[in-house]
Amino acid sequence: MIKFITAQTQLPEQSVKNTIELLNEDCTIPFISRYRKERTGNLDEVQIGDILKFKEHYEALEKRKAAILKALEEQGVLTSELKQKVESSQDLTALEDLYLPYKKKRKTKAEAARQLGLEPLAKIIMSQNANDVESVAFKYVKGDVNSVEGALEGARYIIAEWINERTDVRNNIRYQLERFAMISTKVVKTKAEDENAQKFRDYFDWEESLGRIPSHRLLAILRAEKEGFIRVKIAIDDDRALDKIENRIIRSNNECADQIEIAIKDAYKRLLLPSLSNEALQIAKDKADESAITVFAKNLKQLLLGSPLGEKRILAIDPGFRTGCKVVCLDAQGQLKYNETIYPHPPKSDSVGAMKKISSLADAYKIEAIAIGNGTASRETEALIRKIHFKNDIQVFVVSEAGASIYSASKIAREEFPDYDVTVRGSVSIGRRLQDPLAELVKIDAKSIGVGQYQHDVDQIRLQKSLDTVVENCVNSVGVNINTASKSLLSYVSGIGPKLAENIFNYRNEHGVFTSRIAIKKVPRLGGKAFEQGAAFLRIKDAKNPLDDSAVHPESYTIVSKMAKDLGKSVQDVIGNASLLQKLDLQNYCTETVGLPTLQDIVKELEKPGLDIREQAKVFTFNQNIKTINDLREGQLLPGIVNNITNFGCFVDIGIKESGLIHVSNLSDSFVKDVNAHVSLHQQIIVKVLEVDVPRKRIQLKLHK
Incomplete structure (x- = not known):
C-alpha cells in the first residue's frame, strides 16, 4: 500500500507511512495536518486527503482482487501464472480485462454455439491451417446445426468472443479512443421545438474531440441526452481500428482468414466498440465530474470563509412585493428578538409606514447593521432603507439568499424555531449569514447553496464526500465557540460528529x-x-x-x-x-x-490568539441607476460581486435579476489557466459591459482592471 500511494502522490515514503498510521488510529485530516506535523513531515490537508483517497483506492483494488481470485479458484481455472497476473495488477480496468474470459456470462451467441458443439471448429479456423473450410464445417452439420453456413456462423460467434476478450486488442482500441475519439450529437427531431430543449440548442448538431471537450460542455451534452433531447455517439476511424485488429490476428491468406475477418468485424461492431466507447465516455465523464467537483469545492470554501461581520445586533429583511418584507431583529449572538412584516412595495405601497417601523426597530433593539436578502424586491428594499435617517451609524448589506429557503423548511430550522413559520426562519438565516456565514451555511446541504456547475449531474457520492471535507476543513481552520455553536456547526469539528454534537448541545x-x-x-x-x-x-x-x-x-x-x-x-x-x-x-x-x-x-x-483568518465584511453598493437588463449599455463600467465561478469563467451580480458572465477569455489579456487565480467568490469588482442579449437574458462582461 505504501509503495502504491508513494508512486501515485510522489510524497516521501516515511510521511505516507506515518500518515496511514494516524488515519488508522481514527485521526482526522484537520487534526493530523495541524497537530501532527512532525510525524507527517509537515504535509498539508490536501496532501493528507490525497493519501486517504489512494489508500481507499488501493483497499478497493485489493478487495476486488480477492473476489476475483476466489471466483477463479471455484471455477478450477486458477493457474499460478494467472494468479500472479491478478495479484500484480495495479489498475481496476486491467484487472477486469484479466477476469473477462472467465466471467459468468448471460446466454450469448458464442455460448449458444458452444452448446451446439462448434468450439472445435472455431479452434480449427483460428489455427488458420485449413484450406477447405466448408468441408471441415460440413462435419459439424448435425442436430440443431442444419447447414454449413450455420456451423461457420456459430464458430465465428465464438471467435468474436475470443477477440473481444484479448487484452492486447482491447488496449489498442482504448488507445485509439483516447487519442482520436470524436463525440457527436444529433437532436431528436420530435423534441427540437420543445421549450425545455432550447437551452441545449447549441448541441443539436455538434461534434468535437472527446479528449479535448471541456468538462462543462460534456456535462451539458450528457444532461441533454438524459432529458431525451439529443442522441450522443462516440466514434473512431473504423477502418483503422479493424486494420489494427487484423494485423494482430490474421497471419495467413486462406479461407480461414476470410472467416476470421468476418468475425473481427462482428466482434468490433457488436462487442468491442459499444463496450469500450461507453468506457471511454465514462472516463471522460469521470474527469468532467472531477473538474466540476473541484470547482464546486473551491467555490464552497470561498463562500464558507466569507467575511463575517461578527457579533453585532442585526435587523434582517427577506424582501418581497405582494407578500411583504419579513423583518427580524437579532441580538449579537443571532437570537431572534422580534419579527414583523412590512409592506413598502406594490400593491400596498406603504413605504412611509415601513420606514417608520424600521427606524423605531433600529432604535428599540440598538441595531448596528441591516442585512437585506438579494432576491425579489431586493433593490427596491435597499433603496428604501437608504432613505431612512437613522440616529446611529448603521451599515447596510445585501446578503445572498442562496439556500435560505432550503434551510427554513429543514428539520434543523424547525428545531431552532418550532413556533415560527418558514418566512421568519428565512429572514433569521439572512441575518445570521451576515454575522457569521460559516456558522449559518453549514446548516444547509452544500449542493443547495448554488455555487459551481452541473452539481446535480456529477457523481453524487464523490461530490458529497468532497463537500463534507471542505466544510470540515473550513470549520476547523476557523475554530468553533463551543458555547454558542449550533449542533450543525459542532458536528463538523474534528472528532465530534453528529451524535457527540447533540450530546454537547x-x-x-x-x-x-x-x-x-x-x-x-x-x-x-x-x-x-x-x-x-x-x-x-x-x-x-x-x-x-x-x-x-x-x-x-x-x-x-x-x-x-x-x-x-x-x-x-x-x-x-x-x-x-x-x-x-x-x-x-x-x-x-x-x-x-x-x-x-x-x-x-x-x-x-x-x-495573535484566536485570530479569525477571514476578512471583515465590507459594505457594497450597486449602481442605483441600473434596475433591469434594459438599463444596460455596451461600454458601461459597473460595480459587481462575483456570485459563481466555473471552468469557463465567472458570473457577476450587478444588482439586477440576471447575472452577467465574464468568459474566461475576458478575465485577462493573457491566457487564463485557472479562473480562481483572477477572481474569488463574493469579491467586489468593476466590470465592463461587452454585450447585452435581452431576448436570451444574457450579459457578457469583461473584468475591468
Whole structure:
C-alpha cells in the first residue's frame, strides 16, 4: 500500500507511512495536518486527503482482487501464472480485462454455439491451417446445426468472443479512443421545438474531440441526452481500428482468414466498440465530474470563509412585493428578538409606514447593521432603507439568499424555531449569514447553496464526500465557540460528529456554558480520543485559562507554561506580546514528539490568539441607476460581486435579476489557466459591459482592471 500511494502522490515514503498510521488510529485530516506535523513531515490537508483517497483506492483494488481470485479458484481455472497476473495488477480496468474470459456470462451467441458443439471448429479456423473450410464445417452439420453456413456462423460467434476478450486488442482500441475519439450529437427531431430543449440548442448538431471537450460542455451534452433531447455517439476511424485488429490476428491468406475477418468485424461492431466507447465516455465523464467537483469545492470554501461581520445586533429583511418584507431583529449572538412584516412595495405601497417601523426597530433593539436578502424586491428594499435617517451609524448589506429557503423548511430550522413559520426562519438565516456565514451555511446541504456547475449531474457520492471535507476543513481552520455553536456547526469539528454534537448541545442546555476545555470531557460518550481530536478546535471565550480560547492544543499547555516561566512572566502576560515571544529559542523546547513546526505554530498563535483568518465584511453598493437588463449599455463600467465561478469563467451580480458572465477569455489579456487565480467568490469588482442579449437574458462582461 505504501509503495502504491508513494508512486501515485510522489510524497516521501516515511510521511505516507506515518500518515496511514494516524488515519488508522481514527485521526482526522484537520487534526493530523495541524497537530501532527512532525510525524507527517509537515504535509498539508490536501496532501493528507490525497493519501486517504489512494489508500481507499488501493483497499478497493485489493478487495476486488480477492473476489476475483476466489471466483477463479471455484471455477478450477486458477493457474499460478494467472494468479500472479491478478495479484500484480495495479489498475481496476486491467484487472477486469484479466477476469473477462472467465466471467459468468448471460446466454450469448458464442455460448449458444458452444452448446451446439462448434468450439472445435472455431479452434480449427483460428489455427488458420485449413484450406477447405466448408468441408471441415460440413462435419459439424448435425442436430440443431442444419447447414454449413450455420456451423461457420456459430464458430465465428465464438471467435468474436475470443477477440473481444484479448487484452492486447482491447488496449489498442482504448488507445485509439483516447487519442482520436470524436463525440457527436444529433437532436431528436420530435423534441427540437420543445421549450425545455432550447437551452441545449447549441448541441443539436455538434461534434468535437472527446479528449479535448471541456468538462462543462460534456456535462451539458450528457444532461441533454438524459432529458431525451439529443442522441450522443462516440466514434473512431473504423477502418483503422479493424486494420489494427487484423494485423494482430490474421497471419495467413486462406479461407480461414476470410472467416476470421468476418468475425473481427462482428466482434468490433457488436462487442468491442459499444463496450469500450461507453468506457471511454465514462472516463471522460469521470474527469468532467472531477473538474466540476473541484470547482464546486473551491467555490464552497470561498463562500464558507466569507467575511463575517461578527457579533453585532442585526435587523434582517427577506424582501418581497405582494407578500411583504419579513423583518427580524437579532441580538449579537443571532437570537431572534422580534419579527414583523412590512409592506413598502406594490400593491400596498406603504413605504412611509415601513420606514417608520424600521427606524423605531433600529432604535428599540440598538441595531448596528441591516442585512437585506438579494432576491425579489431586493433593490427596491435597499433603496428604501437608504432613505431612512437613522440616529446611529448603521451599515447596510445585501446578503445572498442562496439556500435560505432550503434551510427554513429543514428539520434543523424547525428545531431552532418550532413556533415560527418558514418566512421568519428565512429572514433569521439572512441575518445570521451576515454575522457569521460559516456558522449559518453549514446548516444547509452544500449542493443547495448554488455555487459551481452541473452539481446535480456529477457523481453524487464523490461530490458529497468532497463537500463534507471542505466544510470540515473550513470549520476547523476557523475554530468553533463551543458555547454558542449550533449542533450543525459542532458536528463538523474534528472528532465530534453528529451524535457527540447533540450530546454537547444537550449538556450545554442542561448545565450551562463550558468554562474550560477540561470540562468538555464531562459530556456523555466524549472520550479521550474525541477530546484529543477536537479540543483544540473548540474555543471557550473568557475562560480562566486564556489558552482555552486559542488554537494551542491542550497537550501543549505545559510547553507554553515553560515558555512563560523562562521569560519570567505569566501565560496571560506572554499572550499577544510578539516582541517578548521572539526572544525564545525554540530549540530548547524540542522533544521526541514536538519539533520546530509545532513550536512555531504555538508561538504564532500566542502572538495573535484566536485570530479569525477571514476578512471583515465590507459594505457594497450597486449602481442605483441600473434596475433591469434594459438599463444596460455596451461600454458601461459597473460595480459587481462575483456570485459563481466555473471552468469557463465567472458570473457577476450587478444588482439586477440576471447575472452577467465574464468568459474566461475576458478575465485577462493573457491566457487564463485557472479562473480562481483572477477572481474569488463574493469579491467586489468593476466590470465592463461587452454585450447585452435581452431576448436570451444574457450579459457578457469583461473584468475591468
